[in-house]
Amino acid sequence: xxxxxxxxxHLWKKYRLGVLGTGTLRHDFNRWLxxxxxxxxxxxxxxxxxxxxxxxxxxxxxxxxxxxxxxxxMWALRDVSFEVQRGxxxxxxxxxxAGKSTLLKIxxxxxxxxxxxxxxxxxxxxxxEVGTGFHPELTGRENIYLNGAILGMTKxxxxxxxxxxxxxxxxxxxxxxxxxxxSSGMYxxxxxxxxxxxxxEILIVDEVLAVGDAEFQKKCLNKxxxxxxxxxxxxxxxxxxAAIQTLCTRAMLLSSGQVAGAGKTEDVVREYLSEHHANSSxxxxxxAAKRAPQFEPIIEHAxxxxxxxxxxxxxxxxAAVTVRVCLKxxxxxxxxxxxxxxxxxxxxxxxxxxxxxxxxLAIPEVSKPCRLDCRIASLPLAPGEYSVKLVxxxxxxxxxxxxxxxxxxxxxxxxYGTGRLPASTQGVMLCKANWSIASQEDADLAxxx
Amino acid sequence: xxxxxxxxxxxxQPSECPPPSAFISxxxxxxDLIIRPTTGWFDxxxxxxxxxxxxxxxxxWRDFVAQYKQTILGPLWHLLQPLFTxxxxxxxxxxxxxxxxxxxxxxxxxxxxxxxxTYFAECLNRTSTTFIxxxxxxxxxxxxxxxxxxxxxxxxxIKFAIQFALFLAFLAYxxxxxxxxxxxxxxxxxxxxxxxxxxxxxxxxxxxxALTTKYRDLQVLVTFGVQLAMYATPVIYPLSIxxxxxxxxxxxxxxxxxxxxxxxAFLGEGLFSWRYLGISAGIISAILFLGIVxxxxxxxxxxxxx
Numbered sequence: 001x002x003x004x005x006x007x008x009x010h011l012w013k014k015y016r017l018g019v020l021g022t023g024t025l026r027h028d029f030n031r032w033l034x035x036x037x038x039x040x041x042x043x044x045x046x047x048x049x050x051x052x053x054x055x056x057x058x059x060x061x062x063x064x065x066x067x068x069x070x071x072x073x074m075w076a077l078r079d080v081s082f083e084v085q086r087g088x089x090x091x092x093x094x095x096x097x098a099g100k101s102t103l104l105k106i107x108x109x110x111x112x113x114x115x116x117x118x119x120x121x122x123x124x125x126x127x128x129e130v131g132t133g134f135h136p137e138l139t140g141r142e143n144i145y146l147n148g149a150i151l152g153m154t155k156x157x158x159x160x161x162x163x164x165x166x167x168x169x170x171x172x173x174x175x176x177x178x179x180x181x182x183s184s185g186m187y188x189x190x191x192x193x194x195x196x197x198x199x200x201e202i203l204i205v206d207e208v209l210a211v212g213d214a215e216f217q218k219k220c221l222n223k224x225x226x227x228x229x230x231x232x233x234x235x236x237x238x239x240x241x242a243a244i245q246t247l248c249t250r251a252m253l254l255s256s257g258q259v260a261g262a263g264k265t266e267d268v269v270r271e272y273l274s275e276h277h278a279n280s281s282x283x284x285x286x287x288a289a290k291r292a293p294q295f296e297p298i299i300e301h302a303x304x305x306x307x308x309x310x311x312x313x314x315x316x317x318x319a320a321v322t323v324r325v326c327l328k329x330x331x332x333x334x335x336x337x338x339x340x341x342x343x344x345x346x347x348x349x350x351x352x353x354x355x356x357x358x359x360x361l362a363i364p365e366v367s368k369p370c371r372l373d374c375r376i377a378s379l380p381l382a383p384g385e386y387s388v389k390l391v392x393x394x395x396x397x398x399x400x401x402x403x404x405x406x407x408x409x410x411x412x413x414x415x416y417g418t419g420r421l422p423a424s425t426q427g428v429m430l431c432k433a434n435w436s437i438a439s440q441e442d443a444d445l446a447x448x449x
Numbered sequence: 450x451x452x453x454x455x456x457x458x459x460x461x462q463p464s465e466c467p468p469p470s471a472f473i474s475x476x477x478x479x480x481d482l483i484i485r486p487t488t489g490w491f492d493x494x495x496x497x498x499x500x501x502x503x504x505x506x507x508x509x510w511r512d513f514v515a516q517y518k519q520t521i522l523g524p525l526w527h528l529l530q531p532l533f534t535x536x537x538x539x540x541x542x543x544x545x546x547x548x549x550x551x552x553x554x555x556x557x558x559x560x561x562x563x564x565x566x567t568y569f570a571e572c573l574n575r576t577s578t579t580f581i582x583x584x585x586x587x588x589x590x591x592x593x594x595x596x597x598x599x600x601x602x603x604x605x606x607i608k609f610a611i612q613f614a615l616f617l618a619f620l621a622y623x624x625x626x627x628x629x630x631x632x633x634x635x636x637x638x639x640x641x642x643x644x645x646x647x648x649x650x651x652x653x654x655x656x657x658x659a660l661t662t663k664y665r666d667l668q669v670l671v672t673f674g675v676q677l678a679m680y681a682t683p684v685i686y687p688l689s690i691x692x693x694x695x696x697x698x699x700x701x702x703x704x705x706x707x708x709x710x711x712x713x714a715f716l717g718e719g720l721f722s723w724r725y726l727g728i729s730a731g732i733i734s735a736i737l738f739l740g741i742v743x744x745x746x747x748x749x750x751x752x753x754x755x
Contacts, residue, residue, distance in 0.1 A: 015605060016717075016740055016753065029596060047549040061517065105588075105752070106484060107484070108590065108591055109484060109591035110587070110588055110589065110590070110591055110752055111749070111750060111752045111753055112484070112485075112749040112750050113484065113485070113486050115486055116484055116486070117484065117485050117486075118483070119482070119483050119484075120480060120481060120482040120483070120484070121479070121480055121481050123481070124482070124704060126589075126590060126591070127587045128588075128589045132585075132586055132590050132742055133590075135515050135587045136512055136517075137477045137514075137515045137518040137519070138511065138514065138515060142511075142514070144513055145507060146507050146508075149501075149503050149504040149507045150586070150590055150592060151502075151590060152592065153504045154503045155507075178518070198736035
């Protein structure tokens with residue numbers, strides 16, 4: 001217990017929706033007049049008012065606080081409690097709007113909570129964005145000082161770290177050039193470098209790794225790992241499940257402003273993905289996938305099935321999966337070929353299958369709804385997010401193309417059976433291999449014989 | 450909307466929040482920072498401001514450096530601005546309107562007023578936009594927000610120094626030419642007058658900035674309000690044009706005794722009164738205090754309303 005560095009205690013945060021148009025003095029004055037006269041708020045939106053009455057009746061049964069919402073208000077966080085231990089890297093995950101950013105904003109003191117309390121031991125530095133406060137006219141060196149100070153460093157601290165920052169950012173010769181002349185890559189590198197050399201006890205990081213090239217992302221991850229091993233604590237928010245899995249010792253899942261799960265990273269990530277796909281479930285919602293206008297709707301839907309035959313959005317490395325494509329042509333399609341392409345998050349084609357290439361499956365024609373299953377015995381893709389492209393050709397010509405029919409995620413697992421978890425940084429695919437070792441003499445001898 | 454879609458998870462919530470028992474587990478002394486919904490109105494955390502003094506000075510330096518990159522004249526602009534204003538006033542109010550200047554050469558009279566007033570006006574104008582202009586930075590990282598308006602006041606001091614030097618040069622020139630100006634011991638009070646003007650500009654500025662987070666209307670009002678206020682302050686006319694019985698109308702404006710005292714110190718003409726200066730200092734302290742309280746209150750939640 002003594003090593004708890006952050007204690008979040010029943011945190012609630014209320015936000016007002018649709019603030020626009022209510023911020024003038026005249027409206028507030030008018031509202032005040034109406035309140036005195038005992039009349040309803042003249043600016044309340046009628047539709048919303050009814051709806052919120054409805055929800056509040058439901059909520060009144062369960063929570064006093066939930067019912068205390070006025071018009072145009074919502075809870076971004078509802079009764080969030082958790083603890084973070086020293087040296088821990090806690091991953092915070094959840095869908096957009098789940099309250100992750102709100103939580104980080106409260107922790108970094110950008111905004112205040114509505115109820116509840118957060119207790120912190122040590123200095124907090126937050127990195128909700130890289131390059132906060134960078135001034136385009138100032139040089140790289142000048143911006144290091146400015147940005148460092150904004151993040152809470154003193155001048156002396158920055159000066160003693162200057163060489164390390166410059167080396168990390170790899171901007172040496174451009175140090176005295178205004179940052180407006182920097183390439184966006186240099187800009188981001190410099191910004192992250194400053195933040196990475198902060199020396200707070202607690203570091204809050206929000207999705208900054210979404211920027212920069214792969215090489216730099218890897219460098220950032222390594223730096224964060226290093227920071228955490230130095231006994232400092234990190235709170236890391238990301239949509240990149242692979243990064244969360246590699247980096248975090250523990251994870252917490254937020255859903256609609258509430259803690260929906262916390263514990264071992266792997267379990268929480270799995271929980272997130274099952275929640276994530278409860279809505280989309282890897283299925284192609286009608287009309288949702290992008291289909292260019294020149295193509296006719298032949299593919300009705302498509303999804304990924306696990307070994308049990310149920311639709312899934314997340315599989316482990318090397319799992320046996322089936323890609324199911326349902327066709328519902330409006331006319332007779334003669335000699336169709338169906339192709340599947342799997343692209344990684346950078347848009348690179350990782351692997352492709354089609355009915356002719358794999359097994360010369362000649363389909364004479366399709367006129368009625370039908371189902372094509374493509375069984376893949378083992379999918380040795382590196383952990384990460386993938387999207388699936390589907391193509392139907394008729395006599396060598398594309399008739400239906402879905403650039404992104406659905407997405408799925410590959411989770412890291414002990415693929416090699418060595419007790420180690422492969423990371424996405426080791427390549428785009430994994431391959432089981434046998435190593436052997438022999439001395440040079442033995443090898444020479446074997447060659448002679 | 451969230452509660453609609455998942456009524457089942459709502460049931461698992463505690464019926465009341467927060468449960469009082471959960472709080473008393475740890476002594477608060479063990480924690481370095483406690484984030485609460487509201488702090489007291491008078492919890493101004495000025496110690497934080499001191500800890501971030503390097504940042505304040507870096508803001509000052511940024512303002513100064515960034516403003517003149519890619520300009521030809523650079524800080525020279527600071528000289529042209531009061532020079533042209535003074536010339537304009539000399540022609541319009543001195544020659545055309547023929548307002549009296551208490552026997553002081555009109556050029557010097559207006560320059561003294563303009564130099565002092567510009568400092569105050571710049572402080573007010575530029576601090577009043579603190580929250581609006583810095584919303585993107587304030588939304589991402591915590592530091593005492595007061596650093597920003599404070600840095601504005603300090604960086605304006607540099608501008609003032611340049612303009613003041615120009616004024617002194619003109620003063621020396623006119624004195625050598627034998628004009629009726631009499632700088633006296635009251636010049637020793639100049640730093641205090643400057644401090645009062647800074648406090649007034651900062652105080653009003655941060656009050657406005659705190660209110661503009663909710664009422665954008667004020668933003669429009671400020672620039673032209675400051676212009677109007679100049680005419681309500683003895684900048685282009687001496688206080689002496691009013692009969693004694695009507696002077697209180699001007700004196701209630703806390704800037705009036707300061708401008709008058711400034712002119713008295715350097716030119717030897719004007720009203721210098723400890724009593725009026727004292728009243729002015731009192732009003733200014735109250736405004737500044739109110740400003741800091743309001744500013745601190747707003748900074749905790751303004752991100753939700755901007």
